[in-house]
Amino acid sequence: MSDTTSITVVKLGGAEGVDFSAICADAAELLAQGKKLVFVHGGSAEANALGEALDAPPKFITSPSGYTSRYTDRKTLEIFLMAVNGKINSLLVEQLQGLGVNAFGLSGLDGRLIVATRKDSVQSVENGKRKIIRDDYTGKIETVNGDLLRTLLEMGFLPIIAPVAVSKNGETLNVDADRAAAMVASALQAETLLLLTAAPGLMEKFPDESTLIRSLPAARLPAALEMAQGRMKKKILGAEEALRGGVTQVIIADGRVEKPISNALDGNGTTIQ
Numbered sequence: 001m002s003d004t005t006s007i008t009v010v011k012l013g014g015a016e017g018v019d020f021s022a023i024c025a026d027a028a029e030l031l032a033q034g035k036k037l038v039f040v041h042g043g044s045a046e047a048n049a050l051g052e053a054l055d056a057p058p059k060f061i062t063s064p065s066g067y068t069s070r071y072t073d074r075k076t077l078e079i080f081l082m083a084v085n086g087k088i089n090s091l092l093v094e095q096l097q098g099l100g101v102n103a104f105g106l107s108g109l110d111g112r113l114i115v116a117t118r119k120d121s122v123q124s125v126e127n128g129k130r131k132i133i134r135d136d137y138t139g140k141i142e143t144v145n146g147d148l149l150r151t152l153l154e155m156g157f158l159p160i161i162a163p164v165a166v167s168k169n170g171e172t173l174n175v176d177a178d179r180a181a182a183m184v185a186s187a188l189q190a191e192t193l194l195l196l197t198a199a200p201g202l203m204e205k206f207p208d209e210s211t212l213i214r215s216l217p218a219a220r221l222p223a224a225l226e227m228a229q230g231r232m233k234k235k236i237l238g239a240e241e242a243l244r245g246g247v248t249q250v251i252i253a254d255g256r257v258e259k260p261i262s263n264a265l266d267g268n269g270t271t272i273q
């Protein structure tokens with residue numbers, strides 16, 4: 001018999017102020033009530049800080065269509081692994097274990113959980129000029145092994161996923177955490193994808209919080225892409241992917257408040273259906 005309890009995939013943003021302790025404490029309570037959760041986390045801020053400390057400050061690429069992403073050469077990739085898999089993932093698992101939750105940390109590399117295609121060249125715009133970058137280890141996610149995650153859930157674990165993927169040839173690739181969370185939610189046919197970040201949700205006129213959009217029909221996502229600036233754009237793309245993949249709803253909500261998961265599931269934030 002397969003358990004049909006609905007699954008919530010929670011993406012923990014890495015921006016300043018997102019309260020990991022509050023998220024973990026909330027998760028422990030929700031799990032005790034029988035909820036099924038999967039965590040996906042980011043880690044850019046931590047990777048940037050470690051890069052600075054190791055004399056390899058981060059570099060970013062802006063694509064011709066205006067998306068910003070990390071330029072990931074092999075050295076940056078290794079620093080990313082140290083910060084994100086090494087530190088953030090382990091500390092989250094530690095925190096949850098301390099709360100009596102049997103958290104299971106893994107990345108998309110483990111057991112080929114997340115398979116991605118390496119982008120063989122990335123276009124970047126610098127001072128109005130286009131450049132082609134070829135030594136970049138970032139990927140576009142192709143598949144997520146939902147069975148592996150379902151097995152972990154059935155065994156009572158809380159999977160904690162670091163945003164790293166494996167290529168068909170076995171190379172490690174850096175992937176965007178919001179998009180990874182969207183693909184994980186789709187693979188699990190999750191009811192909710194919850195993107196916790198350092199904002200109360202999507203604002204029509206960022207940063208004016210009084211313009212928070214409470215509910216957004218999927219048809220308005222292209223318009224939302226225009227409103228979103230910087231990394232918020234990736235969340236909108238992730239939301240679109242998740243809904244197309246069969247997820248019932250996507251909520252973008254505040255990760256800086258008390259009980260961030262419960263608060264969002266109670267209807268606070270931007271709900272996209």
Ligand code: ADP
Nearest residue numbers: 013014015197198199202203206228229231232
């Ligand atoms: P995370 O670490 O959670 O992935 P990011 O800091 O990368 O988050 O992206 C979320 C940020 O995007 C918000 O904290 C906010 O500062 C910014 N942002 C840009 N445009 C908007 C918008 N229209 N509505 C809300 N936040 C926005």
